[in-house]
Amino acid sequence: MLRTLDRTLALAAAMLLSIAHSAHCATKLDDSALHISPSPLMNGSPFLITLSIPSEALSVTGDWQTHHVLFFSNSDHRTWFALAGIDVELAPGSYPVTVEANLKDGTHQTLHHQLTIETAPYLQVPLTVPDKFVEPAPKALKQIAADKIVKDKAFATSAPTRQWSASFLPPLPLAPESDSFGNQRLFNGKVASVHHGLDYHAKLHTPVAAINSGRVVLANPLYFEGGCVVIDHGLGLMSVYMHLSKIEVTVGRRIRRGQIIALSGASGRATGPHLHLGVRWQGTYIDPAKLFELQMPNPH
Ligand SMILES: [Zn+2]
Incomplete structure (x- = not known):
């Protein structure tokens, strides 16, 4: 039972x-x-x-x-x-x-x-820049520390919703310097750093376009970066434009995809006139060239 x-x-x-x-x-x-x-x-x-x-x-x-x-x-x-x-x-x-x-x-x-x-093939590249960028003087160190506060503040918060639409566009109608992202750079044989962006050999004063829509969170001259603009695209994604000769936007301004935000230059730690473009996702720098190749959705 x-x-x-x-x-x-x-x-x-x-x-x-x-x-x-x-x-x-x-x-x-x-x-x-x-x-x-x-x-x-x-x-x-x-x-x-x-x-x-x-x-x-x-x-x-x-x-x-x-x-x-x-x-x-x-x-x-x-x-x-x-x-x-x-x-x-x-x-x-x-x-x-x-x-x-x-x-x-x-x-x-x-x-x-x-x-x-898989492993991406990144190169080792020696570069020469003025000594003040390899061994900054005490006054410069003060500015570098102040710059860090400005950057940390800009990078600290990203919009909680997506600000971009469609695929990302290159900032200039020029081919970038090939394979410049991820290179291990040795400045003046001393300071080593990984190159966290894509360089474009733009002539001085070439108009620079926003790679997608967003809001300006930094628009300042900085010691290493020179004239610098950062755009927040939301959900942790930001684009960084460096060595600018003229900044045409201010912090807080909403930017459309493809809008001209600055003119290129050679300011900061630069070996000559060029645009440095960085793309940052939650503190990690990613290869902008690979972002342009990604077919982005356009949700409806
Ligand atoms: Zn660069």
Whole structure:
């Protein structure tokens, strides 16, 4: 009798479990819901995550390295996108990315995915600049410290919503100096640093366009950067324009994609007239050339 009851209970429990399991499986996401571009992925590259889900989600977030990734969606709330970056210093290998969807029906779905990161071929380049940029005098050190406060403040907060639209545009109608992002530079044989941007050999006073829409968060002359403008594109993404001869925008101003924001120059730690463009995502610098190649969604 007891044994029969046991068996009945066990059967009932198994049925309940099976019902719960199939209900869960109805909206269970797998790797096919996730699309990541470009391919292959390399250190220093931006990447676009697209999540397609069968039911509406209220929000989608992700975890990548030490970053919390915010997604934005189409109006149907079933296709979600996020732009993220791979640190240039990240060693090749396989790394986890986690995506969590908070569905309208009150359930959560979590996807774990491994990203394979390959090595980008970055070069070592010796450069010569005036000594004051390699061994700054005490007065310059004061300015460098003051600049750091200005930059930290500008970089500290990014708009919580996406400010950009469509794909990113180059800042000049010129080809960039090839492979300049990620180079390991040795200044005057002494100071080594990784080059965190793309250089364009622009003649003095060439108009510089914003790579996408956003808001100006810095518009100042700085010691190393020279004339410098930073635009916040939201969701942690910012673009940085350096060595400018003339700045034509002020902090707080809204900027349209392609709008002229400055004239190029040779100010700061520059070996000659050029535009340095940096793209920063949550404190990580990514290769602007790879950002221009990414086909960005235009959510409706
Ligand atoms: Zn540069």
